[in-house]
Amino acid sequence: MKKVGSASDPLWYKDAIIYELHVRAFQDSNGDGIGDFPGLISRLDYLQDLGVTCLWLLPFFPSPLRDDGYDIANYVDVNPSYGTLDDFKHFLAEAHRRNMQVIIELVINHTSDQHPWFQAARHAPPGSPEREMYVWSPTNQRYKDVPIIFKDTETSNWTWDDTAQAFYWHRFFSHQPDLNFDNPAVLEEVLKAMRFWLDLGVDGMRMDAIPYLYERDGTRCESLPETHAAIKKIRAAIDEGYTNRFILAEANQWPTDVRPYFGDGDECHMAFHFPLMPRIYMALRQEDRLPITDIIAQTPALPDNCQWGLFLRNHDELTLEMVTDDERDYMYLAYSADPRMRINVGIRRRLAPLVDNNRRRIELLNSLLLSFPGTPILYYGDEIGMGDNIYLGDRNGVRTPMQWNPDRNAGFSTAVPARLYFPVVMDPIYGYQTINVEAQLSDQSSLLHWTRNMIALRKLFQVFGRGTLEFLSPENRKVLAYIRCYDGGPNSSSETVLCLANLSRFAQPVQLNLAHLAGRVPVEMLGYVPFPRITDQPYTLSLSPYSFLWLEILDGSEAPAPNTADGEAAIIEPELRITQPNQT
Numbered sequence: 001m002k003k004v005g006s007a008s009d010p011l012w013y014k015d016a017i018i019y020e021l022h023v024r025a026f027q028d029s030n031g032d033g034i035g036d037f038p039g040l041i042s043r044l045d046y047l048q049d050l051g052v053t054c055l056w057l058l059p060f061f062p063s064p065l066r067d068d069g070y071d072i073a074n075y076v077d078v079n080p081s082y083g084t085l086d087d088f089k090h091f092l093a094e095a096h097r098r099n100m101q102v103i104i105e106l107v108i109n110h111t112s113d114q115h116p117w118f119q120a121a122r123h124a125p126p127g128s129p130e131r132e133m134y135v136w137s138p139t140n141q142r143y144k145d146v147p148i149i150f151k152d153t154e155t156s157n158w159t160w161d162d163t164a165q166a167f168y169w170h171r172f173f174s175h176q177p178d179l180n181f182d183n184p185a186v187l188e189e190v191l192k193a194m195r196f197w198l199d200l201g202v203d204g205m206r207m208d209a210i211p212y213l214y215e216r217d218g219t220r221c222e223s224l225p226e227t228h229a230a231i232k233k234i235r236a237a238i239d240e241g242y243t244n245r246f247i248l249a250e251a252n253q254w255p256t257d258v259r260p261y262f263g264d265g266d267e268c269h270m271a272f273h274f275p276l277m278p279r280i281y282m283a284l285r286q287e288d289r290l291p292i293t294d295i296i297a298q299t300p301a302l303p304d305n306c307q308w309g310l311f312l313r314n315h316d317e318l319t320l321e322m323v324t325d326d327e328r329d330y331m332y333l334a335y336s337a338d339p340r341m342r343i344n345v346g347i348r349r350r351l352a353p354l355v356d357n358n359r360r361r362i363e364l365l366n367s368l369l370l371s372f373p374g375t376p377i378l379y380y381g382d383e384i385g386m387g388d389n390i391y392l393g394d395r396n397g398v399r400t401p402m403q404w405n406p407d408r409n410a411g412f413s414t415a416v417p418a419r420l421y422f423p424v425v426m427d428p429i430y431g432y433q434t435i436n437v438e439a440q441l442s443d444q445s446s447l448l449h450w451t452r453n454m455i456a457l458r459k460l461f462q463v464f465g466r467g468t469l470e471f472l473s474p475e476n477r478k479v480l481a482y483i484r485c486y487d488g489g490p491n492s493s494s495e496t497v498l499c500l501a502n503l504s505r506f507a508q509p510v511q512l513n514l515a516h517l518a519g520r521v522p523v524e525m526l527g528y529v530p531f532p533r534i535t536d537q538p539y540t541l542s543l544s545p546y547s548f549l550w551l552e553i554l555d556g557s558e559a560p561a562p563n564t565a566d567g568e569a570a571i572i573e574p575e576l577r578i579t580q581p582n583q584t
């Protein structure tokens with residue numbers, strides 16, 4: 001008997017709105033300065049109200065926390081700082097009760113050097129089962145062409161271990177030895193850990209650093225056939241034992257290189273679209289749609305049961321690995337004035353500071369996130385425009401406590417401030433006294449309200465998560481225009497949406513060739529406002545600076561009546577309860 005997941009639709013992840021958060025950063029319930037599961041449970045109503053449908057938890061396992069928990073010391077327990085396994089189960093039940101799915105991390109490329117497997121391996125004789133859990137070598141000259149990922153910290157992918165009298169392989173920090181997938185016992189252990197969490201009812205897993213499982217001489221040790229074979233086995237184990245679960249690939253690669261991670265629909269259900277993200281920022285700064293249309297043109301079609309995961313920011317640096325050298329120089333210049341904002345191959349900043357706290361730019365970028373083909377992933381705090389702290393080490397500047405209210409420690413914790421795992425942001429622009437949930441809840445024009453409205457709107461239309469995409473090519477390249485179409489099948493109506501985004505800081509005119517839609521009526525989706533009927537002539541619109549428009553294309557008979565003379569909309573969708581976007 002398969003174990004049933006919490007979602008009812010096997011393709012639920014296509015319609016999901018994912019919210020990425022760290023338990024440590026969200027809410028502290030016991031005053032020790034560290035967020036925990038009871039704290040997170042107390043904030044679930046907030047997340048439900050925001051409208052997100054799936055929570056992605058960053059690693060919460062026992063760990064020395066030298067890589068924020070991606071250095072795991074025990075796969076099947078909870079870090080005591082965050083609570084107990086029972087607390088996790090309680091959290092999971094509470095999230096499910098609110099119709100939210102939960103995905104967690106499956107970090108299988110490496111463990112912490114404090115993991116008992118590694119400690120045993122160091123002491124065990126070469127060739128023994130214990131030693132063979134990791135990748136060892138008498139020399140550090142093997143796999144010399146393999147790039148170093150954390151190049152600000154590491155000088156080699158090999159580190160000497162005095163106890164073992166050998167080098168061990170690591171693609172990330174030297175305290176994160178890579179597991180040896182050539183040893184079948186490793187995959188067995190991975191499957192055990194995975195089943196442990198799936199049995200508890202977890203709905204999905206993000207597969208961290210998935211391209212690097214195997215090493216082979218003469219290669220870059222990435223995306224090897226053996227790696228795909230291992231992923232297929234993981235997927236088969238999921239399909240065999242469980243329903244309605246999913247796996248999400250973290251493969252920071254070009255779209256055509258990521259495509260194999262979907263297999264024939266028998267590897268990962270979803271993969272992040274890494275190269276799109278920097279190009280959204282680039283298009284905005286260059287006021288030119290080309291970087292976006294170009295990368296989407298290079299994005300291959302996916303099997304029907306698969307989906308791209310889209311994001312603007314996450315817990316890592318804004319990675320610039322998937323851009324050309326010129327583009328990287330441009331991005332550094334445009335988005336990281338202070339060298340302290342740079343780390344490895346990227347920029348460690350949050351969304352709001354990246355766009356100079358410009359509300360219209362924040363909204364514009366979110367409109368793209370919510371209307372491009374894929375599942376949007378929001379990073380905690382970005383819904384209120386939280387700032388960062390570039391004086392914290394590593395990528396920790398974007399991992400500061402959630403800002404709930406203007407009280408002590410932003411309402412995150414009652415601990416003495418010095419005890420917090422990281423200080424709350426305190427500067428005059430992004431500090432918690434200015435940027436916090438409580439203030440924004442009481443302000444109808446806040447970013448938080450806006451985000452909530454947009455999420456609510458997106459959820460009314462399956463076209464965003466499931467539909468096709470076609471770019472229009474108006475002459476004005478500062479305007480991005482695309483049509484999303486979804487034929488819902490025999491039991492639901494089809495949906496067609498025209499999206500426009502003005503990437504410029506100035507107002508822009510645009511003429512669209514919509515002759516194939518002649519006779520139909522575009523209806524602005526936030527206000528349900530009908531626009532002039534489409535004809536076979538060019539359709540002309542003017543867009544204010546950094547504005548976006550979502551227009552549902554309805555048959556003439558379905559469209560609301562034009563606005564009445566006194567300016568009131570003739571038809572108001574009661575279930576939407578959404579307000580006009582604030583254009584400040």
Ligand code: NOJ
Pocket residue numbers: 067070071172208209250315316
């Ligand atoms: C990818 C994670 O996103 C990142 O935070 C981590 O440092 C590396 N994997 C290594 O575990």
